[in-house]
Amino acid sequence: MACKLGFVIAIIATAFAAPAAHAQGAPEPFGVWQTQAGDARVKISKCGGGICGVVVSLRDPIDPMTGKPQVDNKNPNPSLANRPIIGLPLFSAMQPVAAGKWSGQIYNADDGGTYASSVSVTGESMLRVEGCVGALCGGETWTRVGR
Template structure:
């Protein structure tokens, strides 16, 4: 099955260095971000001393095979496999580790796995989302939607 989300974080790359604004304040990721492939928007907000990310829209919200909204059908937990992708939490409670950088775990709906991850603000309108599966790492750059 073709990837249905640009936020597929099956392999994640080396962690990027955080970037501080010229004013010396810590950059914040709060807002809506478009995945690198442009097929999903993720809302990041502060939560519990860290950050959380939830899918808020999809380029293709309807599954062409079923004619119904996309669901988390790769989730190994049968009770979660029917939950809608829109509204799906990708990460929660990522904790700050440096200015503009958070670490925790991210959920990948394309394979139902959860992986070690980091989120780093790399500019006013760019965010690096990375994760690792064992020693294999990779990631992608998300772009801020609106301002």
């Protein structure tokens, strides 16, 4: 009987330890990431029960046409078109949908559109960012800056 009880306790302990071990082993998205084109860096942090991403630097922070800091001039909302790109939230409160994956909306300052999106950690220093318009989807891989 003691042998069977020890076996049952071992199985229960393994079952409870497995999710914790999996959660600890999954790479986290938190930190600063460089876009695939290398034109921007985005800081991802916890917010609420999800993640948020904010532009923290640009390769070319000054607009060559105006000589002033880059602004969100592609935004269709005139009241937002003059906000600086540095500090611009690209996504907020993306919610976890699976281990290492979050889903929500992402803002694209290149065209002023907001799209259904997902963010997936694909390695310790790789992040896959995807967006969709209807059935048309595209994405890019961001790389972690420092660590």
